Amino acid sequence: MSVSENRLAALEPPRASLREKLFTWGAWIALGLILAVSFRGAQIGDLYLLGKNSSNTQAYLQDYLHPDFSSWGTIRLYIDKMWATLEMAIWGTLISVLLAVPFALLSSANLAPQWIVFPVRRLMDILRSVNELVIATAFLVAVGPGALAGVLALALHNTGVLAKLFSEAVEAVDNAPIEGVRATGGTRLHEIVWAVIPQVGPLWTSFALYRFEANARSATVLGIIGAGGIGQILFDNINSFNYARVSAIAIVIVVAVTLIDIASSAIRKRLL
Amino acid sequence: MCGEWAGAASVTVAKAMKLRQDSRSSVLTRAGWANPPMSSLVEVQSVSKTYVQKAQGHKPSRPFKALDGVSFSMTRPERIGLIGPSGSGKSTLLRSLSGLIVAEVGHVKVLDKTVQSAGRLGEDVREARATMGMIAQQFNLVGRLSLFTNAALGLLGRINPWRGFFGLWNADEKQRVMAALDHVGIAERAGQRANTLSGGQQQRGAIARAIVQDAKLILADEPVASLDPVSARRVMELLVEVNERQKVGVIVTLHQVDYARKYCDRILALKAGKIVYDGPANALGLEQLKDIYGSEIESAYWGEI
Structure with missing residues (x-):
């Protein structure tokens, strides 16, 4: 192995620090929690009604x-x-x-x-x-x-x-x-x-x-x-x-x- | 070598004079305002200005002395070239002459009106400004307004503020503006927007504005720094002409020493906020330049000095 190859092998690409990683993960977890908590309040679970009341909707349309x-x-x-x-x-x-x-x-x-x-x-x-x-x-x-x-x-x-x-x-x-x-x-x-x-x-x-x-x-x-x-x-x-x-x-x-x-x-x- | 070169310069200037003589309009002198009696054109007394540089990273904030006890005066309409390396305080000095910068220490008087004194603008700073024309490197015309309107703004310090507010120039004033534009050779572009003009034309527009102002003093901050050599020469020749014919004092900051020696009759050199040379342009030699800019000036200017 030549000297220059040695030198290149020793060069390290930059890595995210532990603090940066924790911050990124924390942000994703916080976003997930907010979505879960607001799921019920926004009645996302009732989306199926869209199909169920389709005859009413049809008359209206x-x-x-x-x-x-x-x-x-x-x-x-x-x-x-x-x-x-x-x-x-x-x-x-x-x-x-x-x-x-x-x-x-x-x-x-x-x-x-x-x-x-x-x-x-x-x-x-x-x-x-x-x-x-x-x-x-x-x-x-x-x-x-x-x-x-x-x-x-x-x-x-x-x-x-x-x-x-x-x-x-x-x-x-x-x-x-x-x-x-x-x-x-x-x-x-x-x-x-x-x-x-x-x-x-x-x-x-x-x-x-x-x-x-x-x-x-x-x-x-x-x-x-x-x-x-x-x-x-x-x-x-x-x-x-x-x-x-x-x-x-x-x-x-x-x-x-x-x-x-x-x-x-x-x-x-x-x-x- | 120096003499040869100075001779060539005066020939060029004389040629420019002759050109101008034919196109010069007499309206300017007829409509001119009465000249107030004056003793001294500019008086600057021990002016100091300190900037505080903001803290950057580990470097703490520290004061930076842009001007350090600068004094000079102009008793008759001269052409002063203000030279010195970048950051030596040229622009700061020029801008404090019109009160755009307020120095903590010292006094500035223009035509016996106090521009600023001991860190405060003078009571009659507006009247003082009305007698000064300002030309900046970053063309300070208003881009979206016509060249005519830009030149007419030179009237603002002279007429009733409300008339100025609404732009109600009277017939005499309009003619005066056109005469000034004709004087600098761009009357045919009066209706054009300022931002459609070339750099040289914009600078000539700024000179026209100073003529409309009936300025007794023109302050030009690097007026030719962003111009090509031909436009730069025309602007400098125009400044010389206005100085010699209309007895207007000119103070111009320049990066190019050769321009300063060619077009100015007195040179003020600043270094780290202090005046290190104040004397006739033709007495400025290599030794002084080395002192002002450092010894590398020799290689930068060889062949021209």
């Missing part, structure tokens, strides 16, 4: 296969209600964007001092963590049932979401243009409007459109609890077992949401 687009009047109703839901989403998104811009700037560590950033971020965390449905129940009491309660609920929740997304974009901006504006003798506001906003503009618009897509879906659900629009007639028809209509409404929603998704992602692609 029968109606679904014949969506009720029978008269021009009903189609008009669906479209009107769908449009009402979109109106809710449009204004909810717009208000949230207007509110999110100042909050985002105030919660960006590179623009605002820490004693402002911290409380504003916590406030946004709270808005974001409360579901639109929960916020809407409060507004339904305050302004009565109707679209406005839905608009305000979407606006508040999305202010929290967009402020976070917006401020993350702001924190990633290039500093050189900001210094460029500062060095001309501009004010803090000048730096924001001439160096920060131009950099984050496309990303902000993209985030806002993305939230609009989400809001169009959320507004449908808000209709179920009293904000009107397509969600309301969807719920009414489910309650009166009119599944042919439920099916038709579901199709209208799917088509509308898909169209919005396609349009907005096309716009977002062009922006970025």
Whole structure:
């Protein structure tokens, strides 16, 4: 055996330490335990019911296969209600964007001092963590049932979401243009409007459109609890077992949401 | 050898002058703001800046002195080349002149306005900044805005802040911006987005912004470091021209000693945060360079020195 072969044989590939191995095994065991414990609570054991009640399901699906687009009047109703839901989403998104811009700037560590950033971020965390449905129940009491309660609920929740997304974009901006504006003798506001906003503009618009897509879906659900629009007639028809209509409404929603998704992602692609 | 080389440089500069003379626009002088009386352009007094390096692994955090009692002044519009090895404090010094960096110790005055003093920005730092144009290596134009808007930002320190906020430049100001862009030879690209321009064009845009500012002092931080030789020469010649014609002081940090000797009339050399040479560019010889950069400079620059 030559010297170099000896040397190569002595080279050892790296091995995981005992600590690393224990950690890996521990993580797998913990995951297994969580799955086992939650098995009953999630009623996974009742999966067999899917097959057992198949005749009920078949009857239900029968109606679904014949969506009720029978008269021009009903189609008009669906479209009107769908449009009402979109109106809710449009204004909810717009208000949230207007509110999110100042909050985002105030919660960006590179623009605002820490004693402002911290409380504003916590406030946004709270808005974001409360579901639109929960916020809407409060507004339904305050302004009565109707679209406005839905608009305000979407606006508040999305202010929290967009402020976070917006401020993350702001924190990633290039500093050189900001210094460029500062060095001309501009004010803090000048730096924001001439160096920060131009950099984050496309990303902000993209985030806002993305939230609009989400809001169009959320507004449908808000209709179920009293904000009107397509969600309301969807719920009414489910309650009166009119599944042919439920099916038709579901199709209208799917088509509308898909169209919005396609349009907005096309716009977002062009922006970025 | 030194003399020969300096002669060649002045010929090049004179050629550039002649070129510019024809295209120079008179609008600039007509629309120019009244010059305030001044005694000293720049005054830097015993400025020290210490960075604290964060602890890395076993190494504890330790202070790093970027500037160590730096003093100099500029009493008439000169072209100062700031040279020195990487980490010697060139950029720190330049950036503290416009108050982008606040030094703990020392004073900086520009045109008799206090930029900073004893670790604090001066009250009138914005007015001081309005008189300084800044050009950075990483082109500090705003990429998504047009070249025109970028140059117009030079107005921000001069006009009502709200008018600046909404970008409501008046007709005179617009013409002034176009004249400045014409002056640096890129007026035809005014409508183009800054990030579609070449590096050299962006630097010339930054010079145009300084001209719009009616800057009395241009601070350029490695303005040619990422440019090809031809663009670099045009940018340096433009700085010389602005200095000589419009009496604008220029302080420029440079990595290339030959650029500094060719285009500057005074050289400040920094080493470990201290000024180790302050004198005329043509008096900077090999001995001084060895002192600044170490003895290897000889092999790096043989044939040119």
